Amino acid sequence: MIPVLSYRLMQAALVALMVGVLTFILTHALPGDMAFRIAAGRYGYDYVNAAAAAAVRAELGLDLPAWQALGHWLWDLLRLDLGHSLVSGEAVVDELRHQLGHSFKLAAAAVGLSLLLGPPLGILAGLRPGGRLDRLTLLLATVLRALPQFVIGILLVMLLAVQLGWLPAAGHGTAAHTLLPALTLALGLAAVACRVSRNAMQGVANSAYYAFGRTKGLGEGRVFSRHGLRNVAVPVLAHQAMQLVYLIEGVVVVETLFAWPGIGHALVHAIVARDVPMIQGTALVLGLMFVLLNALVDLLCHRIDPRRREA
Numbered sequence: 001m002i003p004v005l006s007y008r009l010m011q012a013a014l015v016a017l018m019v020g021v022l023t024f025i026l027t028h029a030l031p032g033d034m035a036f037r038i039a040a041g042r043y044g045y046d047y048v049n050a051a052a053a054a055a056v057r058a059e060l061g062l063d064l065p066a067w068q069a070l071g072h073w074l075w076d077l078l079r080l081d082l083g084h085s086l087v088s089g090e091a092v093v094d095e096l097r098h099q100l101g102h103s104f105k106l107a108a109a110a111v112g113l114s115l116l117l118g119p120p121l122g123i124l125a126g127l128r129p130g131g132r133l134d135r136l137t138l139l140l141a142t143v144l145r146a147l148p149q150f151v152i153g154i155l156l157v158m159l160l161a162v163q164l165g166w167l168p169a170a171g172h173g174t175a176a177h178t179l180l181p182a183l184t185l186a187l188g189l190a191a192v193a194c195r196v197s198r199n200a201m202q203g204v205a206n207s208a209y210y211a212f213g214r215t216k217g218l219g220e221g222r223v224f225s226r227h228g229l230r231n232v233a234v235p236v237l238a239h240q241a242m243q244l245v246y247l248i249e250g251v252v253v254v255e256t257l258f259a260w261p262g263i264g265h266a267l268v269h270a271i272v273a274r275d276v277p278m279i280q281g282t283a284l285v286l287g288l289m290f291v292l293l294n295a296l297v298d299l300l301c302h303r304i305d306p307r308r309r310e311a
Contacts, residue, residue: 008292015287016287017074019283024069024276027279030274037273041274042087073276073280082277082281083281087278093281095266095278096281103262103264106178106181106260106262113186114186117193118189118193119193119197121194125137126198129198140194144188152187153258161180169258171259172260181260184254188246188250189246193243210228237300238297244290244294251263267283
């Protein structure tokens, strides 16, 4: 456990440094007047003029050299202080704390739906490779994985919200509002999980130990639960960790599409308003979330697979 956690801790520190520097550089490389954008975010575009932009520039010290501003942010990061929003003036930590709850709710619903949809279909397809279900799941998985998330979201809105009227098209507050954005994220995750579990199940079903379980007279359900489930779960969980990038990237797109008040939606608004501390804090949290979730998956795989513990 200790080597795994030590590696992830070093990875988290490196991610924090790279995310902070890269977001600072990319934000300052965007065209346009940053002070004007921030003033527009505060007062609205109809009430912004050169005097307002100059006042914001003087107030926030935007005329400081870039290296000095970056140095201030890194020093604050060492003190675990993400600063204050340039638009609202609120502490970045307080705003992120409010938004993270909504994003975690959406991400947990998406992962749960993907595990309900993908692995069961993949296991059934892996038990009969080359059959109708196997070919059908291959087609669906290929299509769903190839489509961008916003296209899947728009298609679901048109079908389930506009045509059938079963679900609200946007917003939040009830389980019905959660289902549509969660399903948009879950379909892409389920497509990959289905094929990974299918290949894992096919390999397990063709193994000697699985055949020996049948030889002992165990039923199919007993053989699968005792000799197949754990061996299928390890590659599925490991590959799901790789798909966390898809999930975190999808949170930004899907929250914006469905007006979901999470961290991805906040990141888009911060970029438009050139709110550098908010952009850096949001990107930092997303990067650290990826490291944390990978660490949890590593520990779970370590727990499931006794070969890792013995090694």
